[in-house]
Amino acid sequence: MKLKHHQSEMLAGWLFIGPSLLGFGVLTLIPIVFSLAMSFTDWNFLDGIKGFRFVGLDNFISMWHDRWFTDSLKNNLIFVAATVPAIMILSLLTAVGLNNGAFLKTPIRLMVFMPYVSSVVAVSVVWGVLYNPSQGPINGFLQSIGIDNPPGWLASTKWALPAVIVMNIWSSIGYNMVIYLAGLQNIPKDLYEAAKIDGAGPVAGFFRVTVPLLSPTTFFILIMSIIHSFQVFVAVFVMTQGGPGTSTSVLTFYIYQAGFSFYKMGYASAMAWVLFIFIFIITAIQWQGQKKWVNY
Numbered sequence: 430m431k432l433k434h435h436q437s438e439m440l441a442g443w444l445f446i447g448p449s450l451l452g453f454g455v456l457t458l459i460p461i462v463f464s465l466a467m468s469f470t471d472w473n474f475l476d477g478i479k480g481f482r483f484v485g486l487d488n489f490i491s492m493w494h495d496r497w498f499t500d501s502l503k504n505n506l507i508f509v510a511a512t513v514p515a516i517m518i519l520s521l522l523t524a525v526g527l528n529n530g531a532f533l534k535t536p537i538r539l540m541v542f543m544p545y546v547s548s549v550v551a552v553s554v555v556w557g558v559l560y561n562p563s564q565g566p567i568n569g570f571l572q573s574i575g576i577d578n579p580p581g582w583l584a585s586t587k588w589a590l591p592a593v594i595v596m597n598i599w600s601s602i603g604y605n606m607v608i609y610l611a612g613l614q615n616i617p618k619d620l621y622e623a624a625k626i627d628g629a630g631p632v633a634g635f636f637r638v639t640v641p642l643l644s645p646t647t648f649f650i651l652i653m654s655i656i657h658s659f660q661v662f663v664a665v666f667v668m669t670q671g672g673p674g675t676s677t678s679v680l681t682f683y684i685y686q687a688g689f690s691f692y693k694m695g696y697a698s699a700m701a702w703v704l705f706i707f708i709f710i711i712t713a714i715q716w717q718g719q720k721k722w723v724n725y
Contacts, residue, residue: 464698464701464702465698465702467694467695467698468488468489468695468698468699468701468702469483469484469485469486469488469695469699470482470483470484470695471484471487471488471693471695471696472693472694472695473692473693473694474692474694475692484695488695488696488698488699488700489699489703491696492696492699492700492703496675497675497678497683497686498680498683498700500675500678501671501675501678501679501680501682501683502680504590504675504676504677504678504679505658505659505661505679505680507590508590508593508594508597508658508661508679509655509658509659511591511594512594512597512598512601512654512658513651513654513655513658515598516598516601516602516605516650516654517605517647517650517651517654519598519602520601520602520605520606520608520609520650521609521643521647523541523602523606523609524606524607524609524610524613525609525613525635525639527606527610528610528613528614538606538607538610541602541603541606542603542604542606542607543603544599544600544602544603545600545601545602545603545604546603547600549600549663549664549667550663550667552596552600552664553596553663553664553667553668554667556592556596556668557583557667557668560582560583560592560668561582562579562580562581562582562583562584562585565582567579567582568580568582583668583669584673585673586673586674586676587676589669589672589673589676589677590676590677592668593661593664593665593668593669593677596664596668597658597661597664601654601657605650605654608646608649608650609643609646609650611646612642612643612645612646613639613643616638616639616642616643620638620642621634621638624637624638641724642724644722644723644724645723645724645725647723648715648719648723651715652712652715655708655711655712655715656708656712659680659681659704659707659708660681661679661681662679662681662682662685665677665678665679665681665682666682666685671683671686680700680703680704681704683700684697684700684701684704685697687700
């Protein structure tokens with residue numbers, strides 16, 4: 430009887446997780462394995478299965494001589510280096526301000542969080558209008574305060590990438606703010622009272638109590654922000670199409686171009702695996718480094 434009961438429980442469990450496993454296998458696992466196989470080929474998918482041509486490591490070697498790839502990688506690294514610290518600092522300061530009893534806390538929290546839940550395409554279109562060099566309100570404001578030649582923003586090779594970075598920071602603060610708020614509410618109030626008794630002011634309490642006890646939350650946000658920044662695509666696709674030139678092209682956008690504009694699916698798959706290796710190595714380094722500064 431016990432054996433039959435155990436078997437029926439196992440059957441019920443497999444029936445419950447079966448659809449998810451099937452979906453994962455068909456929609457995720459099989460495409461991953463197929464993309465790895467494609468990365469060693471030169472395949473134009475318009476030719477069908479007969480178009481497969483094995484080229485070994487040629488895709489992985491040639492990409493380092495491809496200016497579009499190296500520029501996209503450089504832009505991606507700049508994007509990550511600029512957005513991640515700014516998002517984390519601004520999210521933390523916003524969360525601390527709201528947690529300490531800011532006026533109209535709920536409406537402000539809603540306004541800050543709204544860009545994250547809004548359509549990325551819609552947000553990108555709105556920011557594209559704001560950045561319009563001749564009729565946009567940003568340049569209109571700059572001209573009103575005496576700047577005669579404001580930047581061209583998305584039309585400028587110098588300012589296009591910073592413009593996309595600012596938009597991404599603005600749209601990402603809300604989610605990370607909510608995560609930080611959850612972490613702040615789990616810090617016991619007794620610790621702040623003990624710090625005050627020991628003579629610690631608000632600044633000392635922030636750096637001696639808040640920051641150390643938020644380190645697990647910070648670690649989570651750090652990893653997720655880096656992964657998200659490496660995978661930025663929609664903002665670049667909608668706002669700049671990687672231009673002007675290669676000034677805003679990032680790896681995900683160039684992977685899309687190589688696969689669906691140039692029909693080089695093998696080359697695109699190879700770049701996708703290089704991106705995965707980059708993210709994996711950075712995450713592994715962070716996972717080892719967190720042992721020295723994360724306090725659980």
